Amino acid sequence: MDYAKERYGVSSMIQSQEKPDRVLVRISDLTVQKADEVVWVRARVHTSRAKGKQCFLVLRQQQFNVQALAAVGDHASKQMVKFAANINKESIIDVEGVVRKVNQKIGSCTQQDVELHVQKIYVISSAEPRLPLQLDDAVRPEVEGEEEGRATVNQDTRLDNRVIDLRTSTSQAVFRFQSGICHLFRETLINKGFVEIQTPKIISAASEGGANVFTVSYFKNNAYLAQSPQLYKQMCICADFEKVFCIGPVFRAEDSNTHRHLTEFVGLDIEMAFNYHYHEVVEEIADTLVQIFKGLQERFQTEIQTVNKQFPCEPFKFLEPTLRLEYCEALAMLREAGIEMGDEEDLSTPNEKLLGRLVKEKYDTDFYILDKYPLAVRPFYTMPDPRNPKQSNSYDMFMRGEEILSGAQRIHDPQLLTERALHHGIDLEKIKAYIDSFRFGAPPHAGGGIGLERVTMLFLGLHNVRQTSMFPRDPKRLTP
Amino acid sequence: MDYAKERYGVSSMIQSQEKPDRVLVRISDLTVQKADEVVWVRARVHTSRAKGKQCFLVLRQQQFNVQALAAVGDHASKQMVKFAANINKESIIDVEGVVRKVNQKIGSCTQQDVELHVQKIYVISSAEPRLPLQLDDAVRPEVEGEEEGRATVNQDTRLDNRVIDLRTSTSQAVFRFQSGICHLFRETLINKGFVEIQTPKIISAASEGGANVFTVSYFKNNAYLAQSPQLYKQMCICADFEKVFCIGPVFRAEDSNTHRHLTEFVGLDIEMAFNYHYHEVVEEIADTLVQIFKGLQERFQTEIQTVNKQFPCEPFKFLEPTLRLEYCEALAMLREAGIEMGDEEDLSTPNEKLLGRLVKEKYDTDFYILDKYPLAVRPFYTMPDPRNPKQSNSYDMFMRGEEILSGAQRIHDPQLLTERALHHGIDLEKIKAYIDSFRFGAPPHAGGGIGLERVTMLFLGLHNVRQTSMFPRDPKRLTP
Numbered sequence: 001m002d003y004a005k006e007r008y009g010v011s012s013m014i015q016s017q018e019k020p021d022r023v024l025v026r027i028s029d030l031t032v033q034k035a036d037e038v039v040w041v042r043a044r045v046h047t048s049r050a051k052g053k054q055c056f057l058v059l060r061q062q063q064f065n066v067q068a069l070a071a072v073g074d075h076a077s078k079q080m081v082k083f084a085a086n087i088n089k090e091s092i093i094d095v096e097g098v099v100r101k102v103n104q105k106i107g108s109c110t111q112q113d114v115e116l117h118v119q120k121i122y123v124i125s126s127a128e129p130r131l132p133l134q135l136d137d138a139v140r141p142e143v144e145g146e147e148e149g150r151a152t153v154n155q156d157t158r159l160d161n162r163v164i165d166l167r168t169s170t171s172q173a174v175f176r177f178q179s180g181i182c183h184l185f186r187e188t189l190i191n192k193g194f195v196e197i198q199t200p201k202i203i204s205a206a207s208e209g210g211a212n213v214f215t216v217s218y219f220k221n222n223a224y225l226a227q228s229p230q231l232y233k234q235m236c237i238c239a240d241f242e243k244v245f246c247i248g249p250v251f252r253a254e255d256s257n258t259h260r261h262l263t264e265f266v267g268l269d270i271e272m273a274f275n276y277h278y279h280e281v282v283e284e285i286a287d288t289l290v291q292i293f294k295g296l297q298e299r300f301q302t303e304i305q306t307v308n309k310q311f312p313c314e315p316f317k318f319l320e321p322t323l324r325l326e327y328c329e330a331l332a333m334l335r336e337a338g339i340e341m342g343d344e345e346d347l348s349t350p351n352e353k354l355l356g357r358l359v360k361e362k363y364d365t366d367f368y369i370l371d372k373y374p375l376a377v378r379p380f381y382t383m384p385d386p387r388n389p390k391q392s393n394s395y396d397m398f399m400r401g402e403e404i405l406s407g408a409q410r411i412h413d414p415q416l417l418t419e420r421a422l423h424h425g426i427d428l429e430k431i432k433a434y435i436d437s438f439r440f441g442a443p444p445h446a447g448g449g450i451g452l453e454r455v456t457m458l459f460l461g462l463h464n465v466r467q468t469s470m471f472p473r474d475p476k477r478l479t480p
Numbered sequence: 481m482d483y484a485k486e487r488y489g490v491s492s493m494i495q496s497q498e499k500p501d502r503v504l505v506r507i508s509d510l511t512v513q514k515a516d517e518v519v520w521v522r523a524r525v526h527t528s529r530a531k532g533k534q535c536f537l538v539l540r541q542q543q544f545n546v547q548a549l550a551a552v553g554d555h556a557s558k559q560m561v562k563f564a565a566n567i568n569k570e571s572i573i574d575v576e577g578v579v580r581k582v583n584q585k586i587g588s589c590t591q592q593d594v595e596l597h598v599q600k601i602y603v604i605s606s607a608e609p610r611l612p613l614q615l616d617d618a619v620r621p622e623v624e625g626e627e628e629g630r631a632t633v634n635q636d637t638r639l640d641n642r643v644i645d646l647r648t649s650t651s652q653a654v655f656r657f658q659s660g661i662c663h664l665f666r667e668t669l670i671n672k673g674f675v676e677i678q679t680p681k682i683i684s685a686a687s688e689g690g691a692n693v694f695t696v697s698y699f700k701n702n703a704y705l706a707q708s709p710q711l712y713k714q715m716c717i718c719a720d721f722e723k724v725f726c727i728g729p730v731f732r733a734e735d736s737n738t739h740r741h742l743t744e745f746v747g748l749d750i751e752m753a754f755n756y757h758y759h760e761v762v763e764e765i766a767d768t769l770v771q772i773f774k775g776l777q778e779r780f781q782t783e784i785q786t787v788n789k790q791f792p793c794e795p796f797k798f799l800e801p802t803l804r805l806e807y808c809e810a811l812a813m814l815r816e817a818g819i820e821m822g823d824e825e826d827l828s829t830p831n832e833k834l835l836g837r838l839v840k841e842k843y844d845t846d847f848y849i850l851d852k853y854p855l856a857v858r859p860f861y862t863m864p865d866p867r868n869p870k871q872s873n874s875y876d877m878f879m880r881g882e883e884i885l886s887g888a889q890r891i892h893d894p895q896l897l898t899e900r901a902l903h904h905g906i907d908l909e910k911i912k913a914y915i916d917s918f919r920f921g922a923p924p925h926a927g928g929g930i931g932l933e934r935v936t937m938l939f940l941g942l943h944n945v946r947q948t949s950m951f952p953r954d955p956k957r958l959t960p
Contacts, residue, residue: 166719239646
């Protein structure tokens with residue numbers, strides 16, 4: 001005879017049969033203030049360990065967890081404790097229990113001062129017995145794994161089983177942090193008077209020369225996926241919106257298999273009319289990034305520290321106002337460090353990183369602007385520098401030595417734009433609509449596009465952009 | 481001899497040659513407080529009218545405009561006034577002038593109490609002489625046009641010349657208002673503890689049966705454009721994010737040429753785990769929409785009134801809490817109005833609209849929820865109603881009688897999901913990754929997707945979704 005048989009079991013599937021009055025308490029609220037209260041909690045079984053007539057469970061909600069104890073006694077029968085011990089890890093359960101203060105802190109849980117004495121336990125959604133990866137392995141720092149020979153989880157296993165990998169405290173922190181970047185970006189720009197726009201992703205012509213563009217079957221014709229919202233942002237400037245931003249996917253059909261390239265990523269884009277000098281825009285963009293960095297350090301310290309536990313790194317440093325170097329100054333620094341480079345040569349990835357280290361040593365900042373790129377290495381619509389025909393009014397911004405933003409003053413004069421397009425060998429017919437946008441009065445303007453996943457990666461000191469894309473896309477990965 | 485020849489002309493292209501100290505004043509700041517001050521203004525030439533030795537210009541910045549007067553005298557020569565009179569409409573100019581109080585209000589301008597006496601005038605960016613559409617025609621109410629035979633602008637002309645059409649006060653208001661919807665949506669949800677996510681748009685399999693999906697060439701394979709972020713939102717719920725939202729493009733390869741269909745539109749998506757009943761989610765979504773409506777009425781009254789001038793309509797009405805009707809109640813109302821419909825039949829567009837009118841008459845609301853749709857008309861992943869096998873835990877939301885949101889409790893049990901997919905004849909192999917997401921513990925959850933352009937259109941009482949998409953995409957339009 002099981003005297004507790006009504007107190008445990010597998011619940012029938014929740015199909016919204018009823019609306020019980022029951023209040024579910026958050027694990028993060030289980031503190032000594034609640035001692036001796038009876039509470040209901042819904043949580044995942046993080047671990048369970050049976051020991052004679054007792055079963056210890058760790059219950060988890062995102063980054064929070066608490067110890068629960070099911071012990072044979074008035075409330076729990078032998079059968080009930082056995083049932084509890086047999087619940088598969090990662091299953092979701094409802095537990096009724098008494099909050100009890102513990103004498104010795106529970107070091108392995110976030111709720112260290114209390115445990116939950118189980119009175120009822122029901123499985124809400126059962127996990128399969130074999131997990132494709134263990135959450136504890138997935139948050140283990142890699143160095144420790146190497147040193148001690150303890151398991152870690154490789155990236156493909158993580159990405160193949162993303163639904164589980166995203167449950168780790170590190171992943172939870174990374175993506176809550178990333179949500180914060182988007183929020184701070186918009187908050188800052190809306191306060192500055194920017195208007196949010198939505199730009200189409202399916203476009204009729206591959207605007208930027210036609211390389212690296214995905215083709216879409218569009219009814220009986222072909223169309224393309226936009227490689228950036230730039231042309232549309234510029235049209236909004238020509239349409240008097242003055243200051244615009246957008247957040248959306250951008251697509252690059254580039255067969256690059258590196259730590260920082262994705263075929264689909266999220267662009268944080270800005271475009272802005274200015275009065276006399278594109279530095280008005282550069283300053284707005286740099287200030288926006290500084291506001292984001294400050295906001296992240298103020299509001300997301302918990303998340304930063306959680307990620308640091310698994311991926312230790314130096315705190316992100318930046319200056320106010322932001323350091324702005326000219327390309328020729330960067331060249332001089334690189335040459336002094338023994339690098340041979342031509343005046344009109346673009347920065348290679350290793351040289352970008354070296355430059356980042358040199359700048360960090362000299363100026364103690366992880367964030368800086370590189371201004372006045374050689375005209376030859378920038379797109380056709382980039383405004384040439386009026387004082388030096390080999391330079392341009394264009395800039396990149398860097399975090400920890402990697403590019404996160406590329407931007408420029410755009411040519412707003414249809415005649416000069418035509419000349420530059422011809423110089424680049426671009427078919428004028430294909431960009432007619434673009435050039436025509438500037439024929440009815442266009443203010444001088446500049447802008448730039450920020451890669452969201454890169455900002456997350458570099459601020460947190462992570463090493464692969466796939467860690468900061470929930471469902472990354474690259475030439476070899478289209479799933480899940 | 482022209483004594484004013486330094487005071488006017490065509491400026492050289494602004495290439496960021498210099499950073500002058502000059503302050504440009506906003507037209508909206510030109511009031512009697514500034515009387516007798518000398519100011520610089522950059523604006524478009526909205527209209528110009530020469531009259532003897534004078535030229536009257538209307539200068540425009542977005543929805544604001546002011547009258548400027550260039551008159552032969554100490555500051556302006558005959559040649560200068562002629563130059564001013566010959567500047568093409570829509571050109572961007574810099575004007576230095578004295579702000580003068582006027583004796584009689586200038587009814588045609590937003591700045592009615594002052595005018596600007598021009599001392600210097602330079603063209604910054606010239607518009608071509610022939611405009612493809614006139615801004616004054618583009619803001620004329622259609623009724624007036626018909627009645628008086630005055631010109632209006634048809635939709636294709638507008639869309640073909642969107643850069644100019646977007647400059648009208650109506651378009652400026654529509655898209656600033658739309659930016660506000662996105663802002664209010666996120667603000668409300670972030671306050672409710674939701675996390676913003678980014679979901680991939682390129683997917684490996686056409687998840688929802690394969691109809692109406694765009695195909696993308698993905699390196700050597702085919703991929704598809706996501707018809708909704710739903711599967712990814714659900715994976716985030718299975719990954720313990722609990723409450724998520726996203727804003728992004730969704731793609732429908734539907735050959736529908738109606739006033740409310742686009743092939744690419746912006747989805748405002750929500751997904752949320754709940755405790756016991758999906759109405760917990762329905763209430764959160766409805767409250768989010770109510771917060772948006774309130775915010776729009778509080779913060780965007782100017783924009784609403786601007787749009788109303790061209791497109792008059794009744795103010796948008798809603799109740800708190802939101803009216804929720806069951807599908808069978810709606811059927812009864814329609815049948816009473818003489819419509820013949822089966823119990824498991826979906827609502828046609830005319831019946832939706834009729835129902836909207838009946839609900840408005842009976843309950844005095846333009847916004848309501850229709851709950852408990854027949855299971856037969858909903859997608860395979862919709863949770864059946866446990867009390868009535870022909871019903872489902874699903875709902876649509878309506879504004880002014882048109883659907884703006886579709887949602888449901890989703891099946892979180894892999895076995896039931898498999899059964900329902902088979903029932904719908906769906907190839908299980910294609911949705912394996914989707915079903916597998918629920919194998920490791922999944923909380924009960926529900927959600928929905930809102931069409932941004934429809935919300936803008938219906939709140940403002942507009943009649944075509946192309947008016948609320950900056951660069952609309954439909955089967956016949958891919959440009960600009």
